Amino acid sequence: MKRLALCLVVVGLAAAGCGGTDRSDSGTTATQAPPADPGRDVARALVEAARADDASAVRDLLTERAAARPGAVARVLRELEPFEGGFRVLVSERITERYGVVALLRREHAYAFPLRLDGEGWKVDVGGPASIEILGPRPHRPELVAQIGVVVHGLGNAGTAVLYVDGVTLDPRVAGDVRSFTVFANLAAPLTAGRHAAVAFGTRGDRAAARAWTFTAR
Secondary structure, three states: OOOOOOOOOOOOHHHHOOOOOOOOOOOOOOOOOOOOOHHHHHHHHHHHHHHOOOHHHHHHHEOHHHHOOOOHHHHHHHHHHHHOOOOEEEEEEEOOOOEEEEEEEEOOEEEEEEEEEEOOEEEEOOOOOOEEEEEEOOOOOOEOOOEEEEEEEOOOOEEEEEEEEOOEEOOOEEEEOOOEEEEEEEOOOOOOOEEEEEEEEEEEOOEEEEEEEEEEEO
């Protein structure tokens, strides 16, 4: 397989405009206003719209091309059902000039979506031709976990790929061809036993995909 160049971009919170990874214990004092995080704002608005079963409000939060995809709004409403009773923002980060990623977590449920900058606002860009397949660790099957891996499918030039585990950015390697590329990261040590969450983001040309899942390490 032809090796692909990886453009891994980790942007600081102040410059990102789409937030940073969740840092609830960051030490921010009561006199310091937290930095603006449009990624979190969109996630909260999206879940609130789903909680109200407001398809119109969900559609308004999608990019124009996402909203036009058959079944996109219904799919988002269905996938957000587990988070209507509360959630934690696991990841909220701007990855490229145009794209960011947000991941939500609630118990064994995890959900991630790409955000796309449309004009001056961020919109949810789901259901496109790019997709992410989980290689491992597999959900619902306890195993020793020393590597996180996915395949990003879709036509177009390989772009940016990022992996996270439990909200921490990993240092991945990439290899692939014109139709897909594999993204994997070897961990310094196997994960501790228990439930963990992984998030993957990747772009192909002007398309992006994101996926989050939980798994159990033994």
